[in-house]
Amino acid sequence: MTSDQQRLDVQKTFKLYVNGAFPRSESGRSEPIVGAGGRVVGHASKASRKDLRDAVVAARGGLGKWKGATAYNRGQVLYRMAEMLEGKRREFEALLVDAGSSEAAATAEVSAAVDRLVCFAGWTDKFAQVLGGQNAVAGPYWNITVAEPTGVIGVVAPTSPALLGLIALTAPVICAGNTCVVISEAFAPVVSVFGEVCATSDLPAGVINLLTGSTDELAPVLAKHRDVDGVHAMAGPASISGILLEGAADNLKRVKLRKAETDLFDSEACTEPGWIEPFVEYKTAWHPVGA
Numbered sequence: 327m328t329s330d331q332q333r334l335d336v337q338k339t340f341k342l343y344v345n346g347a348f349p350r351s352e353s354g355r356s357e358p359i360v361g362a363g364g365r366v367v368g369h370a371s372k373a374s375r376k377d378l379r380d381a382v383v384a385a386r387g388g389l390g391k392w393k394g395a396t397a398y399n400r401g402q403v404l405y406r407m408a409e410m411l412e413g414k415r416r417e418f419e420a421l422l423v424d425a426g427s428s429e430a431a432a433t434a435e436v437s438a439a440v441d442r443l444v445c446f447a448g449w450t451d452k453f454a455q456v457l458g459g460q461n462a463v464a465g466p467y468w469n470i471t472v473a474e475p476t477g478v479i480g481v482v483a484p485t486s487p488a489l490l491g492l493i494a495l496t497a498p499v500i501c502a503g504n505t506c507v508v509i510s511e512a513f514a515p516v517v518s519v520f521g522e523v524c525a526t527s528d529l530p531a532g533v534i535n536l537l538t539g540s541t542d543e544l545a546p547v548l549a550k551h552r553d554v555d556g557v558h559a560m561a562g563p564a565s566i567s568g569i570l571l572e573g574a575a576d577n578l579k580r581v582k583l584r585k586a587e588t589d590l591f592d593s594e595a596c597t598e599p600g601w602i603e604p605f606v607e608y609k610t611a612w613h614p615v616g617a
Contacts, residue, residue, distance in 0.1 A: 337366065337368045337369065338368045338369075340369070342381075345381075345531045346530075351539075352374055353372070356370060359513055372513075373509070378507065379551070389504070391530050392500070393474075397450045397451035401450035404446055406528055407529065409527075410526050411440050411523050412440050414523065415440075420432075438591050439490045442497055446497040446602075449597075454473050457599060458471045467615055468615055469613075472609045476556050479556045480508075480549075480556070481506050482495075482545060482566070483508055500533055507548070510536070511540060517536060521534075524536075545570060546573075549576075549581075555579065560583070562586065
């Protein structure tokens with residue numbers, strides 16, 4: 327029998343997560359994942375423009391079921407995602423440490439990511455009351471404003487903190503009933519393994535689609551895609567922020583750039599309703615009363 331010293335490492339190629347499945351990039355490209363000591367610990371699929379277009383189709387296809395679900399059901403699913411992430415805590419902590427984080431920092435990031443999912447699970451059946459409501463009008467009628475999901479949202483996840491950044495930008499989007507296409511330039515296992523959390527959390531196919539790839543290559547396609555209704559990102563390099571804002575001008579896409587100095591570990595600042603509000607549309611209904 328071969329001893330452990332003689333065995334070769336089994337390096338994994340981390341796939342994309344699109345429409346509830348784990349495809350390789352149609353381009354066949356991948357990027358090495360380099361660990362803390364400069365050791366290659368695996369490879370991550372490098373998404374192409376076609377992969378992004380396929381992900382948008384998947385997100386559009388999953389939108390009807392997700393936004394049609396009850397707020398209570400969406401909350402259950404987000405809470406289940408938190409449960410599954412908590413269950414894989416040791417794996418995520420080890421991946422973060424291997425990527426260069428200290429053990430304490432890795433523990434703090436996973437805890438913050440779990441807590442963020444729990445928080446937005448709680449917001450699913452409450453944000454509508456906070457953002458909408460009955461309006462005071464003078465006349466024989468009443469007037470109600472309701473917050474509804476915008477549609478398909480593109481998320482540009484920050485490279486650091488890779489796990490918390492991904493969840494901090496994605497959770498408020500799906501909390502409101504939107505579906506999303508996430509692009510991340512962090513060729514890190516935590517991004518791809520989060521797809522395993524989604525796949526085992528009763529999350530309908532197409533609600534979250536994860537693409538690891540070049541932001542320079544994918545951001546222009548995301549910004550100009552006419553079936554993407556909005557973009558959620560951290561304000562980063564002027565070139566990328568400019569590309570995303572140009573998309574808004576070209577096709578009236580809603581773009582929300584969070585301040586670059588935002589501390590994603592700040593649980594109070596990053597969980598208030600303002601993180602959900604950019605990705606809802608307001609419908610106002612008038613109804614006559616009296617004779």
